[in-house]
Amino acid sequence: MQGIYEFVRGPLLWLTFIVFIGGSLYRLISMYYLLKKKERWVFNYMSLKYSLRSILHWIIPFASANMRQRPIMTVMSFVFHICLLVTPVFLLSHIVLWDESWNLSWWALPDWIADIMALVVIGACVFFAFRRQILPEVKYVTSVADYAILAITAAPFITGFLAYHQWIEYRTMLILHILAGEAMLVAIPFTRLIHMFYFWFTRAYTGSEFGGVRHARDW
Amino acid sequence: MAVPATKLKEKKEIIDVGLEEGAARLTYERIEQVINRVITAEMAARMKVYVDTCIHCGLCSTACHYYLSHGTPEWAPVGKVKQTMWEILEKKGKVSPEFIKRASIIASTECNVCRRCSMYCPYGIDVAYIMATVRRICHLLGVTPQYIQDTAHSHSATMNQMWVKEDEWIDTLQWQEGEAQAEMPSLRIALDKEGADIMYSVIGPEPKFRAQLIYQAAILMTAAGVDWTMPASPGWDNSDMAMFTGDFEMMGRIKRTHFETAAKLRVKKIVMGECGHAFRSVYDVGNRWLGWKMPPIPVIHATQFYYELLKEGKIKIARKLKEPVTLHDPCNIVRGRGLHEMMRYLVNATCENFVEMYPNREQNHCCCAGGGVINCGPPWKTKRVESNSIKAEQLAATGVHICIAPCHNCHGGLEDIINTYKLNMHTMFFIDVLMKTMEIPDALKA
Ligand code: HEM
Numbered sequence: 192m193q194g195i196y197e198f199v200r201g202p203l204l205w206l207t208f209i210v211f212i213g214g215s216l217y218r219l220i221s222m223y224y225l226l227k228k229k230e231r232w233v234f235n236y237m238s239l240k241y242s243l244r245s246i247l248h249w250i251i252p253f254a255s256a257n258m259r260q261r262p263i264m265t266v267m268s269f270v271f272h273i274c275l276l277v278t279p280v281f282l283l284s285h286i287v288l289w290d291e292s293w294n295l296s297w298w299a300l301p302d303w304i305a306d307i308m309a310l311v312v313i314g315a316c317v318f319f320a321f322r323r324q325i326l327p328e329v330k331y332v333t334s335v336a337d338y339a340i341l342a343i344t345a346a347p348f349i350t351g352f353l354a355y356h357q358w359i360e361y362r363t364m365l366i367l368h369i370l371a372g373e374a375m376l377v378a379i380p381f382t383r384l385i386h387m388f389y390f391w392f393t394r395a396y397t398g399s400e401f402g403g404v405r406h407a408r409d410w
Numbered sequence: 411m412a413v414p415a416t417k418l419k420e421k422k423e424i425i426d427v428g429l430e431e432g433a434a435r436l437t438y439e440r441i442e443q444v445i446n447r448v449i450t451a452e453m454a455a456r457m458k459v460y461v462d463t464c465i466h467c468g469l470c471s472t473a474c475h476y477y478l479s480h481g482t483p484e485w486a487p488v489g490k491v492k493q494t495m496w497e498i499l500e501k502k503g504k505v506s507p508e509f510i511k512r513a514s515i516i517a518s519t520e521c522n523v524c525r526r527c528s529m530y531c532p533y534g535i536d537v538a539y540i541m542a543t544v545r546r547i548c549h550l551l552g553v554t555p556q557y558i559q560d561t562a563h564s565h566s567a568t569m570n571q572m573w574v575k576e577d578e579w580i581d582t583l584q585w586q587e588g589e590a591q592a593e594m595p596s597l598r599i600a601l602d603k604e605g606a607d608i609m610y611s612v613i614g615p616e617p618k619f620r621a622q623l624i625y626q627a628a629i630l631m632t633a634a635g636v637d638w639t640m641p642a643s644p645g646w647d648n649s650d651m652a653m654f655t656g657d658f659e660m661m662g663r664i665k666r667t668h669f670e671t672a673a674k675l676r677v678k679k680i681v682m683g684e685c686g687h688a689f690r691s692v693y694d695v696g697n698r699w700l701g702w703k704m705p706p707i708p709v710i711h712a713t714q715f716y717y718e719l720l721k722e723g724k725i726k727i728a729r730k731l732k733e734p735v736t737l738h739d740p741c742n743i744v745r746g747r748g749l750h751e752m753m754r755y756l757v758n759a760t761c762e763n764f765v766e767m768y769p770n771r772e773q774n775h776c777c778c779a780g781g782g783v784i785n786c787g788p789p790w791k792t793k794r795v796e797s798n799s800i801k802a803e804q805l806a807a808t809g810v811h812i813c814i815a816p817c818h819n820c821h822g823g824l825e826d827i828i829n830t831y832k833l834n835m836h837t838m839f840f841i842d843v844l845m846k847t848m849e850i851p852d853a854l855k856a
């Protein structure tokens with residue numbers, strides 16, 4: 192058991208970060224080169240002002256018409272993403288690990304809040320899964336892969352929650368948690384989770400076309 | 411929200427010779443070969459990023475009037491992408507002739523490339539571009555609805571959309587000039603006047619069906635004292651159905667002819683009649699194909715031109731329209747050029763009682779005629795009108811009887827909707843409104 196733990200926390204974690212960062216950079220850089228090779232004109236239309244204008248309107252809750260028309264989805268989506276990104280970074284037990292390995296530490300969330308945030312992420316994934324079942328227009332375009340993405344996203348939070356509360360054998364849960372977290376990071380560059388990086392560019396481009404060429408708002 | 415126009419399910423299949431015969435000529439090898447050529451030579455980073463980023467969330471659905479009118483998922487923007495591009499990419503082009511026919515129907519008659527959905531997708535994914543690429547593939551495979559293909563053929567043979575011959579064109583201008591001189595004896599439609607300030611260009615259907623618009627433009631130009639000209643040679647037509655069939659090579663030829671005509675006349679700018687798709691082609695799409703970031707000669711849409719004339723005091727309003735009016739924001743000059751505030755200035759300057767329709771400005775619902783859909787002709791008309799019951803609701807909610815729509819396609823599309831849903835309304839161009847409200851200087855009167 193200890194051996195497995197050492198392995199997933201040590202070499203496998205290194206590998207995960209290498210694949211996550213390397214893979215994401217590969218996706219971004221190869222797209223950049225493809226763009227440069229075949230659609231170079233796109234660069235001529237990019238505008239910093241309109242890129243930022245567009246991004247801002249889509250990362251501020253309720254700043255776009257579509258968000259206002261779907262308040263529940265908007266709240267779920269924002270709460271989900273915020274908890275998803277904030278919890279792992281400001282979780283005390285994660286910071287302790289950073290401290291042990293690199294002597295780095297920063298402000299931590301109180302455990303009970305982190306606990307709730309993990310539940311929110313899990314709840315949101317359940318919500319998204321139900322939404323995929325219930326709304327015909329979403330169901331129509333949903334495939335197994337979409338549920339898999341939700342499972343990959345929820346897994347680190349489910350296992351982390353269970354490990355923290357130690358309801359099931361702690362060590363096993365902890366190892367599962369680390370594995371789930373690693374799976375999620377590795378999945379980002381190779382699945383639609385790449386949207387984490389692509390989002391900024393698609394928005395910037397659409398924003399630049401709408402703002403710079405078409406003098407219109409895109410939100 | 412959505413009226414179930416889909417009560418009319420189990421429809422008879424629409425037969426379009428262009429699609430039937432086009433698909434009958436296809437082989438699997440040819441389809442695969444053409445699709446792979448488009449994938450490797452024409453699709454690149456944008457398409458890849460769009461397809462890889464789309465999270466299948468369906469948030470674009472309520473952007474689309476087809477979806478809002480029918481209420482079922484295959485009409486949602488992402489639903490249309492699933493039925494076409496996803497499958498094409500997944501199967502790497504190994505799709506059947508039947509599939510191509512269906513893809514052509516979806517891309518050409520179930521999407522107006524109106525770009526409303528890229529304003530609703532959280533990533534700003536341009537579904538209109540994806541649909542245009544599907545059309546491109548169908549064009550290269552020769553599977554295009556017959557009516558619109560005929561207009562594309564007309565473009566290639568005559569450089570105008572309506573098979574108008576050169577002498578007929580000049581004849582029409584002189585006829586309208588003669589008619590207008592009864593009202594304004596000093597009026598001239600100067601043909602090919604080199605060095606004029608403005609080249610006025612129109613779409614093929616104007617001389618063919620709506621020649622009075624040329625008459626009215628001549629009255630306006632004369633009243634405003636503008637130094638203008640119209641070309642006597644091919645190049646006078648700014649419209650572009652090739653852009654919508656996916657025949658980009660032809661689009662390039664049409665736009666080059668148009669720009670070169672203006673360059674030859676050494677005009678300062680091109681003013682275009684009240685047409686949306688033509689504006690898109692000249693201002694945004696065709697110029698890019700020719701390698702111009704922005705049009706090589708400044709191009710302005712008629713509504714902006716009227717706005718400037720009013721602002722500069724070159725035309726004055728003598729009396730405002732009393733009847734309440736509403737305004738339809740055409741996609742291609744609003745989401746395409748942000749002219750909505752100028753248009754509101756125009757409405758308020760010329761009409762006493764302006765009733766907004768909702769949603770409006772960039773959020774307005776498309777007329778369902780644009781993007782080449784109305785040009786697919788009579789076989790598709792019923793479907794087109796049924797696919798926009800949301801527009802009928804939006805129009806009806808204004809409670810007015812006049813709808814200003816400064817775009818030819820919008821006009822046709824809205825008239826069909828108004829007639830079918832019995833809305834007791836009629837459409838007007840801005841120039842129609844100006845003719846009723848503008849002051850004609852005494853010196854010019856007959
Ligand atoms: C800063 C980075 C990110 C941005 C800007 C972002 C943005 C978005 C947007 C715009 C959507 C569209 C639908 C919606 O609003 O819910 C979305 C959906 C989603 N995102 Fe992210 N995201 C980011 C990071 C992540 C990460 C790191 C994950 C997970 C590892 C993730 C998982 C998801 C999932 C699962 C959905 C789909 C929900 C569904 O099934 O409908 N996101 N994201």
Ligand code: SF4
Nearest residue numbers: 474521522524525527
């Ligand atoms: S471009 Fe317009 S018509 Fe086409 S799918 Fe999007 S919203 Fe619908």
Ligand code: SF4
Nearest residue numbers: 464465467468470531
């Ligand atoms: S809103 Fe955008 S990401 Fe969501 S399904 Fe539509 S195109 Fe895809």
